[in-house]
Amino acid sequence: MEQTQQQIIDYYNEFYSTEGFRYYAPEFTTAVLKSLCVKAGIQPGARVLDVGCATGYYSAILASLGYDVTGIDISATGIEKARALYPHIRFEVQDATALPYEKGSFDFVFALGVSVANTQDLGELHTWLKHLTGVLTPGGTLALLGGSRLTGAVTESSDWFNHTWKDIRGFVPPWAAQVRGPWLTHFRLMRALPPALSMNALTTLLMRWIPMGFQRRVVLLIKNDS
Numbered sequence: 001m002e003q004t005q006q007q008i009i010d011y012y013n014e015f016y017s018t019e020g021f022r023y024y025a026p027e028f029t030t031a032v033l034k035s036l037c038v039k040a041g042i043q044p045g046a047r048v049l050d051v052g053c054a055t056g057y058y059s060a061i062l063a064s065l066g067y068d069v070t071g072i073d074i075s076a077t078g079i080e081k082a083r084a085l086y087p088h089i090r091f092e093v094q095d096a097t098a099l100p101y102e103k104g105s106f107d108f109v110f111a112l113g114v115s116v117a118n119t120q121d122l123g124e125l126h127t128w129l130k131h132l133t134g135v136l137t138p139g140g141t142l143a144l145l146g147g148s149r150l151t152g153a154v155t156e157s158s159d160w161f162n163h164t165w166k167d168i169r170g171f172v173p174p175w176a177a178q179v180r181g182p183w184l185t186h187f188r189l190m191r192a193l194p195p196a197l198s199m200n201a202l203t204t205l206l207m208r209w210i211p212m213g214f215q216r217r218v219v220l221l222i223k224n225d226s
């Protein structure tokens, strides 16, 4: 059963005031995000929106790569912690389905593991992706990233729905003219291999052969052409 927005807020407020996420080391994550930004063609100094930024870990790494970052999350506790941890970065409590930013506010929207994408309703997902591209500059890029074990079932510990490969192909909105991916990859591959090798059709094919329960990363790049 999909959670209501209030359940999501309550869950993450509690989670961030207790344990919070464990992340790969900063050097590792820096290499992963650098690889993604190269693949997505993000220029130095780009204005980046980190959607569902949690306590700001990815925002901070994107900022360390020289981007002008705004992190947003619907969890006030997450944002409070992010501000305390990384006072040099702009963080705001915002609902990613009702962003207040004007068209052209950002060059890159980075949306990793945001609960809004934790849905089986692909039409709803497409509507949300349209909303996210609406804050981009013409030619700007939206990167949708998530995790999936490809099982078509919910992981009980995280309540995360594991989209099948068919679902993941269906992430591509019918209105999007310039799309790259979706690819299946893994952060370890993104760190170890050049971007052209870690995010492509062949790697995706290989990742589909790995047993279902293995957690892959999904990467989808959508260019705003309006």
Ligand SMILES: C[S@@+](CC[C@H](N)C(=O)[O-])C[C@H]1O[C@@H](n2cnc3c(N)ncnc32)[C@H](O)[C@@H]1O
Pocket: 008, 009, 012, 021, 051, 052, 053, 054, 057, 072, 073, 074, 075, 078, 094, 095, 096, 097, 111, 112, 113, 114, 115, 116
């Ligand atoms: C699985 S966590 C991922 C957080 C972060 N991107 C990361 O990878 O560490 C999902 C995040 O999405 C946030 N979120 C859920 N619904 C949201 C919404 N409508 N607007 C903004 N953030 C939302 C949650 O509060 C939570 O911080």
